[in-house]
Amino acid sequence: MGLRRWAACQPFKKNPPLPAGEGWGEGSSVFSHMPKPLIVISAPSGAGKTTITKRILAAHPGELMFSVSATTRAMRPGEREGVDYFFLTREKFEELIRAGGLIEYEEIFGNYYGTPTEEIERAKRMNKSLLFDIDVKGGISIRTKYPTESQLIFIAPPSLEVLESRLTSRETENPEVIARRLARAEMEMSMAQKYDHVVVNDNLEAAVNEVERLIFG
Numbered sequence: 587m588g589l590r591r592w593a594a595c596q597p598f599k600k601n602p603p604l605p606a607g608e609g610w611g612e613g614s615s616v617f618s619h620m621p622k623p624l625i626v627i628s629a630p631s632g633a634g635k636t637t638i639t640k641r642i643l644a645a646h647p648g649e650l651m652f653s654v655s656a657t658t659r660a661m662r663p664g665e666r667e668g669v670d671y672f673f674l675t676r677e678k679f680e681e682l683i684r685a686g687g688l689i690e691y692e693e694i695f696g697n698y699y700g701t702p703t704e705e706i707e708r709a710k711r712m713n714k715s716l717l718f719d720i721d722v723k724g725g726i727s728i729r730t731k732y733p734t735e736s737q738l739i740f741i742a743p744p745s746l747e748v749l750e751s752r753l754t755s756r757e758t759e760n761p762e763v764i765a766r767r768l769a770r771a772e773m774e775m776s777m778a779q780k781y782d783h784v785v786v787n788d789n790l791e792a793a794v795n796e797v798e799r800l801i802f803g
């Protein structure tokens with residue numbers, strides 16, 4: 587069934603042996619560990635998690651896939667429906683909540699964001715680990731529901747000043763929205779200690795390498 591990645595995390599099931607020639611044989615990778623099925627990357631807005639997540643997904647298309655969230659926020663230039671997010675109206679999002687179609691959701695900066703249950707099913711079918719770019723509360727919800735299958739990585743900015751300058755230079759939000767995102771950063775930073783790992787994104791290359799090492803060992 588191709589569910590080795592998931593089966594490996596079930597405490598009540600024995601790890602099936604790897605079939606010969608399948609999976610990560612010797613020499614197939616510089617990394618040695620099978621990633622956890624659910625890898626959560628969280629950070630205050632502007633700390634660089636989207637940049638880091640995209641880099642890691644591009645380097646490991648066979649092992650990882652992105653969890654596409656649903657949101658009611660407006661699409662940014664360059665974003666694509668069904669790739670970056672499922673962009674929904676508030677009515678549709680609330681319908682999805684009522685139908686039980688979300689594993690978790692939060693209202694952030696005046697918009698809904700949530701993880702469709704179907705994303706977990708999709709990852710299981712494809713036997714890939716799912717990489718989440720979600721907020722700290724969403725990350726804690728995932729860990730509560732999937733304690734043995736999840737790994738939580740927090741990306742911290744080098745300082746609040748750097749965070750502000752990254753948000754401003756991204757030019758995707760107006761000053762009022764930037765102020766709201768900075769105000770929330772403090773709460774998010776205070777939850778970093780609940781995560782399994784904290785990576786400071788000062789030098790981008792170093793941060794990508796560190797996150798990769800944490801995921802793949």
Ligand code: ADP
Pocket residue numbers: 629630631632633634635636637638752753755756787788789790791
């Ligand atoms: P997030 O997804 O956490 O909101 P982004 O990945 O969109 O953040 O990054 C915010 C801005 O900062 C982007 O313009 C990105 O190119 C830039 N950025 C990300 N990491 C670094 C870094 N290490 N050094 C300098 N700029 C960075």
Ligand code: 5GP
Pocket residue numbers: 628629630631655656659690691692694699700701702719720721722723724725
């Ligand atoms: P942005 O508008 O910058 O894309 O995202 C704003 C915040 O919402 C970020 O912290 C992002 O990680 C978070 N987010 C995106 N999708 C989800 C989701 O499905 N659930 C939760 N809880 N947060 C999400």
